[in-house]
Amino acid sequence: xxxxxxxFAGLLRENGIRVSLAETLDAVEACQRVxxxxxxxxxxxxxxxxxxxxxxxxxFDRLFAFFFSGLGEIIKQAGQxxxxxxxxxxxxxxxxxxxLAKLLAERGDELSALARELLSEDSAxxxxxIREAAKQIRRLFPGEADGAYRFRLRLxxxxxxxxxxxxxxxxxxxxxxxxxxxxxxxxxxxxxxxRFNALEDILRRFAAGETGEExxxxxxxxxxxxxxxxxxxxxxxxxxxxxxxxxxQRLKNAASLRRHNSRRGRFDAKKTLRRSLRWGxxxxxxxxxxRKKDKPQIVVxxxxxxSVRSVARFMLQLVYSLQDLYxxxxxxxxxxxxxxxxxxxxxxxxxRAIDLALNGxxxxxxxxxxxxxxxxxxxxxxxxxxNKKTTVVVLGDGRNNYNLPGDQFLGExxxxxxxxxxxxxxxxxTWGFGDSEMERYALQCDVVEECRxxxxxYRVVDRLVAR
Amino acid sequence: MFASIEDVITRFATHGYIxxxxxxxxxxxxxxxxxxxxxxxxAGVGKTELAKVLALAVELPLVRLQCYExxxxxxxxxxxxxxxxxxxxxxxxxxxxxxxxxxxxxxxAVERIAREDAVFFSERFILPRPLLKAISSDRxxxxxxxxxxxxxxxxxxxxxxxxxxxxxTVPELGTLKANHIPLVVLxxxxxxxxxxxxxxxxxxxxVDFPDRDQELAIIGAKAPEARRELAEEVVSVVQSLRKxxxxxxxxxSETLDWIKALTLLNIESLDHELVSETFxxxxxxxxxxxxxxxxxxxxxxxxxxxxxxxxDRDLLN
Ligand SMILES: Nc1ncnc2c1ncn2[C@@H]1O[C@H](COP(=O)(O)OP(=O)(O)OP(=O)(O)O)[C@@H](O)[C@H]1O
Ligand SMILES: [Mg+2]
Numbered sequence: 001x002x003x004x005x006x007x008f009a010g011l012l013r014e015n016g017i018r019v020s021l022a023e024t025l026d027a028v029e030a031c032q033r034v035x036x037x038x039x040x041x042x043x044x045x046x047x048x049x050x051x052x053x054x055x056x057x058x059x060f061d062r063l064f065a066f067f068f069s070g071l072g073e074i075i076k077q078a079g080q081x082x083x084x085x086x087x088x089x090x091x092x093x094x095x096x097x098x099x100l101a102k103l104l105a106e107r108g109d110e111l112s113a114l115a116r117e118l119l120s121e122d123s124a125x126x127x128x129x130i131r132e133a134a135k136q137i138r139r140l141f142p143g144e145a146d147g148a149y150r151f152r153l154r155l156x157x158x159x160x161x162x163x164x165x166x167x168x169x170x171x172x173x174x175x176x177x178x179x180x181x182x183x184x185x186x187x188x189x190x191x192x193x194x195r196f197n198a199l200e201d202i203l204r205r206f207a208a209g210e211t212g213e214e215x216x217x218x219x220x221x222x223x224x225x226x227x228x229x230x231x232x233x234x235x236x237x238x239x240x241x242x243x244x245x246x247x248x249q250r251l252k253n254a255a256s257l258r259r260h261n262s263r264r265g266r267f268d269a270k271k272t273l274r275r276s277l278r279w280g281x282x283x284x285x286x287x288x289x290x291r292k293k294d295k296p297q298i299v300v301x302x303x304x305x306x307s308v309r310s311v312a313r314f315m316l317q318l319v320y321s322l323q324d325l326y327x328x329x330x331x332x333x334x335x336x337x338x339x340x341x342x343x344x345x346x347x348x349x350x351x352r353a354i355d356l357a358l359n360g361x362x363x364x365x366x367x368x369x370x371x372x373x374x375x376x377x378x379x380x381x382x383x384x385x386x387n388k389k390t391t392v393v394v395l396g397d398g399r400n401n402y403n404l405p406g407d408q409f410l411g412e413x414x415x416x417x418x419x420x421x422x423x424x425x426x427x428x429x430t431w432g433f434g435d436s437e438m439e440r441y442a443l444q445c446d447v448v449e450e451c452r453x454x455x456x457x458y459r460v461v462d463r464l465v466a467r
Numbered sequence: 468m469f470a471s472i473e474d475v476i477t478r479f480a481t482h483g484y485i486x487x488x489x490x491x492x493x494x495x496x497x498x499x500x501x502x503x504x505x506x507x508x509x510a511g512v513g514k515t516e517l518a519k520v521l522a523l524a525v526e527l528p529l530v531r532l533q534c535y536e537x538x539x540x541x542x543x544x545x546x547x548x549x550x551x552x553x554x555x556x557x558x559x560x561x562x563x564x565x566x567x568x569x570x571x572x573x574x575x576a577v578e579r580i581a582r583e584d585a586v587f588f589s590e591r592f593i594l595p596r597p598l599l600k601a602i603s604s605d606r607x608x609x610x611x612x613x614x615x616x617x618x619x620x621x622x623x624x625x626x627x628x629x630x631x632x633x634x635x636t637v638p639e640l641g642t643l644k645a646n647h648i649p650l651v652v653l654x655x656x657x658x659x660x661x662x663x664x665x666x667x668x669x670x671x672x673x674v675d676f677p678d679r680d681q682e683l684a685i686i687g688a689k690a691p692e693a694r695r696e697l698a699e700e701v702v703s704v705v706q707s708l709r710k711x712x713x714x715x716x717x718x719x720s721e722t723l724d725w726i727k728a729l730t731l732l733n734i735e736s737l738d739h740e741l742v743s744e745t746f747x748x749x750x751x752x753x754x755x756x757x758x759x760x761x762x763x764x765x766x767x768x769x770x771x772x773x774x775x776x777x778x779d780r781d782l783l784n
Contacts, residue, residue, distance in 0.1 A: 020667055030496050030670075034472065041472060044492035052666035054507065054657075054673055 002028050008067050009050065015063060017056045023049055042068070071130060074205050075123045078198040085194060086187060097121065100188050103178050104171065114159060115167045118195050130206060133158035152207035161199070168196050297328040297389050299417075301378065303396030304358060305335045305369035311425040314457070315395040316354045320345050322393075330385055333357050334374035336367040340382075371398060371437065372406020379409045386416040394445075397426040398438035405437045410444040420444065423451040423460050468498040468525050475524075483688045484513070484520040485681055493672045494521065503630055503651035505615075505666060508674035510656060511718015517674075518611035518652035527650070528604070531611045532597035534618035540625055544635060545599045548592050555592075590640065598629055599643070607647035616658040627665050676709055677719065685719060686726055693726045700737045701726050704766050705749065708759055714752045724748040738767050 009024040019027075030045035043064060051060045065073075083093050097120060104111060117125045137154045156162075175188045300319045304312045316333075323329040323345050331342045339362045345353045358365060386392060392413055414420045422445045424431070424438060431438035442448045451460045469475045475491040486494070494517075497504040506514045522529035532543055556563070566583060570576045595603065601610040615623065629635060633645040653669065655661060677685060679702055686698045693701075705722050717725075725748040734741055743760060750759045 018663070023667060026500070026502070026670075029500060033496055033499050034492060040488055041492050044489045045496060047489075048493045048496065048504075048670040048672055052505075052663070052669075052671045057673065 005031065005046075008046075008063075011063055011067060012050060012060065015059055017051065017059060019050050023052075026050075039068070039073075071127050071202075071206050072123065074202055075127055078202050079121055079123065082191065082194045082198060086191060088187075096184075096187055096191060099180070099184070100175070100191070103180075103188075104174060107174055109170060109174060111171075112160075112163065112167060114164055115171070118164075118199055119171075119192065129159060130155065130203070134206075148204075148208045152203050155203050155207060156200075161203075164196065164199070168192065297387075298322060298330075298391050298393060299382075299386060300329065300331045300393045300395065301338070301374070302331070302333050303335070303369060303371075303394075304333045304365055305396075305399075306366070307369065307399050308397050308425055311452075312358060313354055315423075315425070316357055317350060318457075319395070320350045320353055330382075332378065332382075333362065334369075334371075334377075335363060335365055336370040336373055337363045338374040338377045339363040368401040368403075369396075369399060370403045371396065371400045371441070372404045372409065375406050375409035375413065379412050383412070383416060386413060388416075388418050390417045392417045392420045394420065394422045394441075395425075395451075396422075397424055397436070398422075398431070398441050399426075399435050400437045402435050405440050407437070407440045407444055410441055414444050414446075419446040421447045421449070423449050425452050426450070427452060469495050471495070478524040479520055480688070482520045482523045484516060485677075485684045485688055487677075487681065490517070490672060490674065493670055497670050498525070498650060500670070501648055501650075503653060503669045504672055505653045505655065505661070505669035506672045506674055507655045507657055509676065509716060509718065511720045512674045512676055513719055514654040514674055515611070515613055518609060518613075518654070521650065521652065522609035522611075525609070525650070527606065528608050529611060530597050530601040530604070530608045530649070531613060534612065534614045534616075534622070536617055536619065538618045538622055540622070541596075543596050543598045543622070543626075544629075545596055545637060546594045548594045551592055593637070593640070598626075599635060601649045602629075602633060602635060602645040603643055604649075605646060608649045610649040610651045612651065612653045614656060614658075615653045616655040616661060620662070623662055623665060627662070627668070630665075630668060676706075676716075679703075679706060682706070682719065682722060686722065689723050690726050690730065693730045694735060697729060697735060697737075698726060700766075700770075701729070704737065704763055707766065708749070708762055711758055711762065713750065713755045713758065715750070715755065717749045721749045737763065738770075 005028050006024060009019045009027070012019050026049040027046050030049050031042060034041040034045045036042060046064065047057075047060060051057055083090065086093065086096075088096065101120060111119075114126075114129065116122070117129070133155055136158060137151065141154060171192055172189055175185055175192065178185060178188075180188070300322060302312070302315050302319055304316070308315070319329075319331050323331055323342065329342070330340065331345055332338055332340050341353070341357050341362060344356055344362070347353075348356065356362065360366065394410075410420070422441060426436070426438075428450045430436065431442075438448075449456065449460055451457055469478070472488065472491045472495045475494050476486050476488070479486040479491070479494075493504060496502070506517060508514055518531075519529060563580075563583075566579050567576050570579055593599075597610070601608045612626065615626070618626075630651060633648050634642055636642045653665075676682075682702045682705070683698055686693055686702070690698075701722065705717055705725070709716050725745060728745045728748045729742070732741060732745065734745075742763070746756055746759060750756050
């Protein structure tokens with residue numbers, strides 16, 4: 001069990017749920033305490049020890065169902081799938097099953113035990129039969145329990161799937177020749193087909209689970225942290241959005257802590273003693289040294305053109321968080337034009353602010369991006385807000401549509417600023433190809449980083465905070 | 468403490484708390500593994516009550532630390548009773564004079580006083596606040612840290628330290644180590660994200676609004692005087708209200724308040740004309756009240772239709 005749990009923790013981690021070693025050990029202890037008999041308790045035990053954020057709950061549930069789906073669960077799920085497909089209620093389905101049984105009994109056709117179990121949804125017997133077969137295979141062919149494919153063939157052989165195939169034809173014929181109305185006949189036939197197919201499905205999943213192959217497959221699909229934003233499904237994007245929110249929260253906590261610690265400064269004994277002379281040496285007035293912290297000043301230029309559409313939202317969310325965090329942030333978005341959105345971001349909640357930025361009311365987002373032009377507009381109109389304390393952050397892919405690169409304007413910005421960071425949502429390997437002017441722009445920056453998946457986003461944020 | 472998960476369920480039930488199996492499992496594990504439980508969830512789903520009932524069920528005293536913005540170590544841990552110290556010095560003035568009698572220099576006097584100051588900074592003059600109470604108690608306790616999300620980040624860090632070592636240092640007295648590790652329940656409304664470090668140390672329990680059956684059972688336990696039919700109507704309406712995007716979603720306390728109010732007014736069914744007067748028990752904001760009224764109308768219309776159908780069928784049979 002321990003081994004299996006450690007593997008499960010690994011699976012969670014690969015899906016972006018952070019489980020520490022201590023928590024895994026807690027999970028092991030919790031499982032020992034509740035015992036493994038009851039699935040519901042095992043679930044509760046793992047959930048309370050391994051998942052600490054409500055937003056991870058859904059992913060956990062999915063992975064749990066997948067990882068701990070015993071044979072019984074697989075059989076149940078297969079049954080539910082058939083029921084859904086036929087669009088019948090539980091009662092209606094039961095009726096159908098009963099009528100089918102009656103029909104077959106009346107004809108006096110001798111059915112095999114396996115076919116009976118399958119058609120009457122006798123899950124317990126079916127499970128027992130498959131388990132028994134698996135046990136035998138392990139005993140007789142120890143080497144073959146390793147690969148899912150061979151294991152499944154052996155299973156099919158052991159429960160005599162071929163004989164079952166012959167029965168399928170016989171049963172379908174019986175349904176066809178019955179005096180039921182056409183709709184009922186069609187439903188019965190469909191049901192028989194689906195149930196027989198389901199068995200194959202059950203065997204496949206069971207074999208995969210027993211040999212651990214499915215776990216590996218799932219893992220590859222789910223490695224969210226390293227997956228590029230561009231290829232994500234809606235659901236995955238949702239999780240990333242949450243991650244970004246969390247990230248922002250963490251940023252904020254870190255910042256507020258720092259602020260608090262530096263609010264007073266250190267106790268200054270010398271100054272205190274000097275002051276105390278006024279009151280005859282009583283240290284009445286405690287003195288603290290005031291360390292002046294230079295306030296971070298950030299100017300963000302965020303590309304919102306079509307080529308970065310899927311990423312623009314995170315970028316803007318990041319911008320929003322930054323603005324929330326440090327109050328001296330000025331935010332701009334650009335495509336071919338450039339517009340300031342600082343006020344918009346300050347006045348609206350994050351969702352609305354981003355919608356406003358992207359819906360075309362601030363600037364034309366359907367134009368072809370022109371970084372050079374945007375930089376020029378910035379220099380001409382806003383150069384004054386950049387000084388030696390300012391960090392300028394550019395978020396964009398540097399794809400300039402073969403317009404004039406205008407890197408001298410970026411250079412001008414850099415000369416005025418403390419530093420220029422550029423975060424690019426495109427893979428490094430493609431920089432400089434096609435209309436990408438990234439290599440040229442990179443020369444005008446202090447830091448250039450790829451930012452195309454969650455892990456890189458984390459890194460980028462770390463850089464920003466550590467400045 | 469608890470013999471099994473079922474034991475948790477039954478003992479909680481005797482104290483009027485309806486525990487789901489999931490919740491009971493977490494409580495069972497927390498008491499067995501001696502780990503704090505962090506309970507998160509919306510307002511009014513029984514987070515605070517969980518800790519209170521836990522204390523009753525295991526028959527241990529409950530120590531409650533209510534968190535709020537600006538709560539600091541002093542208020543959570545201990546304070547010196549300055550007034551009492553001052554009073555003692557006044558009363559003992561003569562005695563202090565005695566102590567200082569045969570010293571002639573200032574330095575000598577300070578030295579003398581310093582030798583005695585342990586008297587004033589002793590446990591006699593300490594005012595224990597919840598955390599110290601829980602730690603220094605000679606019986607184990609249930610420590611409820613309520614609404615930790617309202618406290619500042621720094622306090623959370625401090626709390627984390629206490630929960631890791633179960634000891635605190637009072638500079639004048641030295642380190643006080645807990646005789647018994649308390650059962651700790653922390654609750655949070657998610658006003659802000661708690662630190663990972665704190666979460667790692669806790670078992671996590673997310674409590675959501677109850678489902679229909681659970682809520683009926685809670686009414687049965689907490690408002691046994693209410694009629695079953697009325698309870699079913701009330702639960703239907705409340706559950707549908709929770710699906711709306713209200714400014715304040717009604718919790719269990721609101722359900723209980725409402726049904727108690729209705730019962731008190733002898734209202735037997737929700738189509739009574741006085742029902743809308745009891746609405747402030749369940750929704751607090753004006754906009755919410757309006758939407759709740761619409762929802763109620765909707766429900767009654769549906770109920771009437773269902774009843775109509777039911778009686779038709781009766782006639783046919
Ligand atoms: N499972 C339950 N069984 C019995 N009573 C319950 C249950 N859950 C909640 N209650 C009742 O609901 C009321 C609200 O519970 P409680 O005050 O503990 O909520 P809370 O989650 O702490 O809310 P808040 O976040 O506002 O502090 C209490 O009167 C409690 O008795
Ligand atoms: Mg509470």
